[in-house]
Ligand SMILES: Nc1nc2c(ncn2[C@@H]2O[C@H](COP(=O)(O)OP(=O)(O)O)[C@@H](O)[C@H]2O)c(=O)[nH]1
């Protein structure tokens with residue numbers, strides 16, 4: 417009996433075969449099982465898939481318990497208010513962006529493949545520290561094995577497009593890579609996998625080298641990518657552009673910064689706490705003082721949307737730049 421496999425299933429199958437590690441193979445197998453047509457013709461295939469899945473589950477749970485520790489160079493511990501990981505083809509300008517915005521020791525060069533592993537650096541939007549991660553390039557037929565792991569755990573993916581090279585080709589290479597690894601939010605991607613991990617990531621485009629671009633190139637990019645992706649146009653040589661880029665990233669992170677204040681003391685205006693938009697005064701208390709958080713008695717707030725020094729409830733949701741005085 418013919419199996420009559422659907423495009424959805426074939427895509428999952430391709431994902432499985434291009435998966436770079438067992439964690440990803442697990443996700444792909446689950447997707448294959450979810451999308452395989454259920455009829456007599458696929459009975460044998462489904463049994464095989466279930467067998468593979470349980471074998472892999474057993475193997476990966478064993479991995480965690482013991483065995484030799486291996487260092488994953490693509491695991492970048494998060495730091496700051498958010499982590500933004502760059503993706504793009506060779507020479508598109510990734511390292512130039514991270515180098516210009518942060519203290520990272522990136523290699524900027526006119527020849528490809530100068531970055532072989534993630535290089536994180538801390539950038540700033542006003543007084544908020546945001547982590548940028550430079551990455552090895554991807555091409556139509558090559559990406560470093562394990563590279564997907566860095567994207568899987570980040571907060572935002574920045575697709576870098578060089579406006580002076582073939583725009584359509586670059587867009588296709590990066591979006592194909594992200595789509596085939598189920599990293600983009602679309603109607604087909606389940607928001608979370610069976611273990612509850614977020615799958616689709618926020619992604620946007622940095623269009624770079626505007627200082628050298630031919631007229632019409634940004635229009636071409638807009639035609640290809642809007643409204644699916646926000647586009648921020650920059651030249652890595654322009655300080656103003658870089659500030660605008662960081663402002664955009666801050667907006668996309670969808671967070672607020674809050675200055676904590678002790679009663680009778682001035683607020684610490686140098687080192688704000690950051691929390692997701694909608695987080696509460698109680699959430700802030702948990703960040704400021706884990707042990708005392710449950711003893712929070714009252715709070716006062718200063719800010720643009722509130723009367724100075726007004727008493728606020730623990731459920732109050734601070735706006736960006738509010739000053740909050742916590743009474744424990
Ligand atoms: N004029 C100009 N040159 C740039 C810009 N961005 C990158 N470059 C140059 O392009 C070359 C490749 O950039 P690089 O960041 O190393 O590319 P990567 O391979 O994506 O990391 C370097 O010589 C950079 O100095 C830009 O916005 N304007």
Ligand SMILES: [Mg+2]
Nearest residue numbers: 510511530531
């Ligand atoms: Mg580079």
